Amino acid sequence: MEEETERIYRLINNYLINTSENDIVINSLDVFYYFALNVKKLLSDCFDKKEFDISYSKITKMKLLDKVDLIKRFYQKNDMIFDLDHCIKNGTIEFRYYDFFNIKNSDANKRINLTKGIVLQKNGKTNVTINDNGLVTDIPLTIHELSHFKNSPDTERSLINWLFNESLAVAEELICLDFLKSLGYHDEAKLWLRLRYSSLLKSAKQAIPSYQMFILFKKFGAISDINYRLYFKTIDGYNYLKKRIKEGIIHPIHKLSFYVLATYLGTYMYYEYHKDRSFIKNIENLHKRINDSDFFTCLKLINLHNLEKEDIKKLMKALSKMCNRLKNDTH
Ligand SMILES: [Zn+2]
Numbered sequence: 001m002e003e004e005t006e007r008i009y010r011l012i013n014n015y016l017i018n019t020s021e022n023d024i025v026i027n028s029l030d031v032f033y034y035f036a037l038n039v040k041k042l043l044s045d046c047f048d049k050k051e052f053d054i055s056y057s058k059i060t061k062m063k064l065l066d067k068v069d070l071i072k073r074f075y076q077k078n079d080m081i082f083d084l085d086h087c088i089k090n091g092t093i094e095f096r097y098y099d100f101f102n103i104k105n106s107d108a109n110k111r112i113n114l115t116k117g118i119v120l121q122k123n124g125k126t127n128v129t130i131n132d133n134g135l136v137t138d139i140p141l142t143i144h145e146l147s148h149f150k151n152s153p154d155t156e157r158s159l160i161n162w163l164f165n166e167s168l169a170v171a172e173e174l175i176c177l178d179f180l181k182s183l184g185y186h187d188e189a190k191l192w193l194r195l196r197y198s199s200l201l202k203s204a205k206q207a208i209p210s211y212q213m214f215i216l217f218k219k220f221g222a223i224s225d226i227n228y229r230l231y232f233k234t235i236d237g238y239n240y241l242k243k244r245i246k247e248g249i250i251h252p253i254h255k256l257s258f259y260v261l262a263t264y265l266g267t268y269m270y271y272e273y274h275k276d277r278s279f280i281k282n283i284e285n286l287h288k289r290i291n292d293s294d295f296f297t298c299l300k301l302i303n304l305h306n307l308e309k310e311d312i313k314k315l316m317k318a319l320s321k322m323c324n325r326l327k328n329d330t331h
Pocket residue numbers: 144148166169
């Protein structure tokens with residue numbers, strides 16, 4: 001056996017040994033694989049290049065006080081209860097000024113700064129630091145990070161908790177983009193939407209070969225072209241998989257799986273809210289109960305059940321709706 005293959009087998013084996021028996025991802029690899037494949041299928045057409053160019057100079061500039069004012073209006077308008085002033089005054093939330101246009105930075109760094117926010121738990125206290133880039137796009141960034149903050153637990157988040165927490169942040173951020181659009185910031189809303197879903201596509205693409213490795217290893221104990229053909233009914237993709245094995249790349253599938261699923265769930269929640277504003281109660285309830293609820297209770301709180309057929313249909317429908325919007329929305 002080639003050295004690289006052996007290394008990958010060892011990694012997968014260790015991973016499986018150290019994962020609990022009722023682990024959701026490992027026990028539902030096919031479902032997560034299907035989620036990722038669907039993202040690739042739907043979203044690949046939406047982004048012609050791997051990383052799209054951003055015209056940073058076209059993003060509307062906005063001062064911090066005006067942004068804070070709009071964020072408060074957003075919460076009020078959508079019946080979300082959050083005392084932003086209080087959290088700023090007591091230092092829990094800090095906006096870190098970043099001279100976005102004057103500091104010489106590569107585009108990659110600019111992109112990172114555009115979306116940078118940190119929610120940090122230390123000694124039982126949670127602090128939020130959000131980049132103040134002086135841009136309108138800081139608003140959805142802040143809404144996303146504050147959503148993480150709203151339900152901070154006293155202890156470290158479990159992966160399930162992380163999953164629903166991220167899905168809430170995505171949902172609120174998407175609702176906020178509609179608010180931005182209503183104020184005339186169409187291009188900024190569109191840019192943020194593209195950032196969100198191009199990042200989803202990137203994660204799904206990274207996860208796919210890793211799922212394939214896990215699936216084949218679990219099923220056959222070995223990864224080979226014959227096994228690949230047997231299981232996936234095609235040989236397409238095997239060469240790519242082989243390349244990844246040679247490079248020794250296997251991505252952390254839990255993190256990627258939960259990120260992909262969280263974006264599905266967030267998109268679904270956004271459209272449920274779109275359909276009927278009273279869904280905000282479900283969102284608020286999930287915030288309230290996330291820290292003492294298990295996976296299935298969290299699903300129930302947002303009108304889902306078990307991530308089987310009917311639920312999957314709902315999630316797929318939401319993502320495909322979003323995909324149409326990405327393709328057709330000139331604004
Ligand atoms: Zn997040």
